[in-house]
Every structure is written in structure tokens, then in C-alpha cells.
Amino acid sequence: MKKREPIGFIGTGNMGEALIAGLLKAKFAEPEKVFAFDADGERLLSIERKYGIKRAPDNSRLSAQCDLILLCVKPQSMKEVIEEVSEALNPSKLIISIAAGVPLRVIEAYARKQLRLVRVMPNIAVLVREGASAIAPGTLATEDDLQLARSIFDCVGKSIILNESLMDAVTGLSGSGPAYIFLVIEALADAGVHLGMTRAQALTLAMQTVAGSARLLFETGEHPALLRERVTSPGGTTAAGLYKLEEGGLRKILIDAVMAAARRSKELGEKLG
Numbered sequence: 409m410k411k412r413e414p415i416g417f418i419g420t421g422n423m424g425e426a427l428i429a430g431l432l433k434a435k436f437a438e439p440e441k442v443f444a445f446d447a448d449g450e451r452l453l454s455i456e457r458k459y460g461i462k463r464a465p466d467n468s469r470l471s472a473q474c475d476l477i478l479l480c481v482k483p484q485s486m487k488e489v490i491e492e493v494s495e496a497l498n499p500s501k502l503i504i505s506i507a508a509g510v511p512l513r514v515i516e517a518y519a520r521k522q523l524r525l526v527r528v529m530p531n532i533a534v535l536v537r538e539g540a541s542a543i544a545p546g547t548l549a550t551e552d553d554l555q556l557a558r559s560i561f562d563c564v565g566k567s568i569i570l571n572e573s574l575m576d577a578v579t580g581l582s583g584s585g586p587a588y589i590f591l592v593i594e595a596l597a598d599a600g601v602h603l604g605m606t607r608a609q610a611l612t613l614a615m616q617t618v619a620g621s622a623r624l625l626f627e628t629g630e631h632p633a634l635l636r637e638r639v640t641s642p643g644g645t646t647a648a649g650l651y652k653l654e655e656g657g658l659r660k661i662l663i664d665a666v667m668a669a670a671r672r673s674k675e676l677g678e679k680l681g
């Protein structure tokens with residue numbers, strides 16, 4: 409896989425900044441080979457100072473200068489940005505879009521040409537380099553492009569490659585997923601408070617229980633059902649708790665939640681054209 413530099417970031421908001429920080433920390437790129445532009449001039453200046461990267465004068469010049477371009481603006485800004493930079497784009501450049509719900513065919517329609525595109529759906533945990541990202545190729549993207557995209561998003565968490573047709577499902581699962589887990593943590597902490605803990609004590613235990621359980625799955629590579637069985641003694645406390653979760657339909661409610669979010673993502677995408 410050929411490393412492509414310079415790298416250009418269009419948009420340095422929450423996600424753009426998290427990616428810049430992650431790439432530099434992982435030494436994936438040298439700061440002097442990272443260019444960025446943002447409509448918010450003050451923010452751009454502060455990112456330049458904080459990370460030592462280069463500020464581009466505008467999106468068009470950034471696009472002309474860079475072989476790898478990351479589109480990190482809000483979905484509603486995509487049309488304006490692509491129309492602005494279209495002239496500087498051609499299939500020799502790899503363009504990675506992280507705009508939620510914007511299909512690659514819509515980007516090509518805005519540009520009025522075929523481009524070498526990769527679509528990525530990361531989640532908010534990239535801010536702490538624990539993001540979950542799904543990567544999908546456009547028609548002109550090569551295997552090398554996908555591996556390059558993977559190595560970028562692996563700097564800020566873990567990534568998988570799949571078909572773009574699954575992006576609504578990704579949005580429903582890992583895109584919206586952090587909010588579901590925040591709710592679960594809040595509810596577990598509420599229970600701790602009901603049982604006499606302080607809110608801070610209960611939250612610490614709930615957060616670490618979720619983080620530690622996920623880590624245990626990653627590190628052992630075991631199936632969750634197997635680990636669950638291993639911690640459930642016959643007639644014990646965990647069995648009593650699990651019975652209540654099954655009685656309340658936790659498994660079904662989570663599946664329903666992911667499917668509802670995926671349906672909503674599809675509806676919003678259809679509105680975009």
C-alpha cells in the first residue's frame with residue numbers, strides 16, 4: 409500500500425480535528441504534509457497552531473495540492489464544497505468522505521464526473537481514538553485505496569470494510585450506537601444510586617463495566633455468549649439479573665433500535681436524492 413501525501417482535510421470540526429490528531433499521533437503523516445481548510449477561520453488557525461499542520465488558502469487550492477482528500481464537513485455543506493472543488497478533482501486523487509448519509513453517487517453527481525471515492529462512517533469515539541468505522545469503496549476505488557483508508561481509521565479506533573449498501577445498517581449500529589450505550593450506562597448508574605451508591609461511584613462502576621467487558625471480548629476473541637455463560641453460576645446473582653433482562657426483552661429492543669435507526673438513515677438519504 410502506497411502512503412499518499414500530502415493529505416488534505418476539508419473541514420476541521422470535531423471529526424476533522426480527531427482524525428488529524430490521530431494520524432499525527434500514530435506518525436501516519438508528518439505535520440508539514442497535512443493541509444487543511446475550514447470555513448471557520450479562527451478554528452482553522454487554532455488547529456494549525458495546535459498541530460503544526462499547514463493552513464490552505466481555500467478548498468480549491470487544497471484540492472489541487474493534495475493526492476488524498478478527506479471530506480469532513482457536515483452533509484448539508486457537501487454540495488457547496490464539491491461544486492467548489494470539482495475542477496481540481498480527478499480520478500488520480502483519492503477522496504474519502506465521512507459525511508453521514510451522503511451516498512457516493514450523490515458526490516459524483518455534485519462533481520458531475522466519476523471520482524475515486526471511499527465512504528467511511530466513523531463514530532464519535534474517534535475523539536478518544538476508540539472509534540468504530542465502516543469503510544466502503546466507490547466504483548473506481550482500488551484494494552490499495554481501501555487498505556489506505558483502513559490504516560487511516562485504524563489510527564483512531566477499529567475499522568471494517570463492507571459494501572456501501574450496508575451503510576444505513578452501520579449508521580444504526582455503530583454510528584448511533586454510542587448513544588444507546590450512554591443510555592445503558594446511565595440506567596446502570598441509576599440502579600446503583602437506588603441501591604445506595606453516590607452518583608459518581610455508580611457511574612465509575614457502570615462505565616468501567618462496559619469498557620472492561622468490551623476489552624475482554626476483544627482480547628480473548630471469545631463469543632459473547634460463551635463469556636456470558638462462564639460468568640453465570642447456576643442459581644446465582646448474574647442468572648437472576650439476566651432472567652430480568654430477557655423477561656424485559658432487552659435483546660429484541662436493541663435489535664429493534666438498530667433497525668429503526670437504519671430505516672431512518674435510509675429515509676434521510678433518500679431525501680438527499
Ligand SMILES: NC(=O)c1ccc[n+]([C@@H]2O[C@H](COP(=O)([O-])OP(=O)(O)OC[C@H]3O[C@@H](n4cnc5c(N)ncnc54)[C@H](OP(=O)(O)O)[C@@H]3O)[C@@H](O)[C@H]2O)c1
Pocket residue numbers: 418419420421422423424445446447448451467480481482483485488489506507508509529530531532583
Ligand atoms: N460527529 C460525529 O459523531 C460523526 C459521526 C459520523 C460521521 N460524522 C460526519 O462527519 C462530518 C463532520 O462532522 P463534525 O461533527 O466534525 O462537524 P463539525 O464539527 O460541524 O465540523 C465541520 C466543519 O466544517 C466547516 N465547514 C462548513 N462549511 C465548510 C466549507 N464550505 N469548507 C470548509 N469547511 C466548512 C464547519 O465550519 P462552520 O462551523 O463555520 O460551519 C466546521 O468547522 C459530518 O459530515 C458528519 O456527518 C460525524
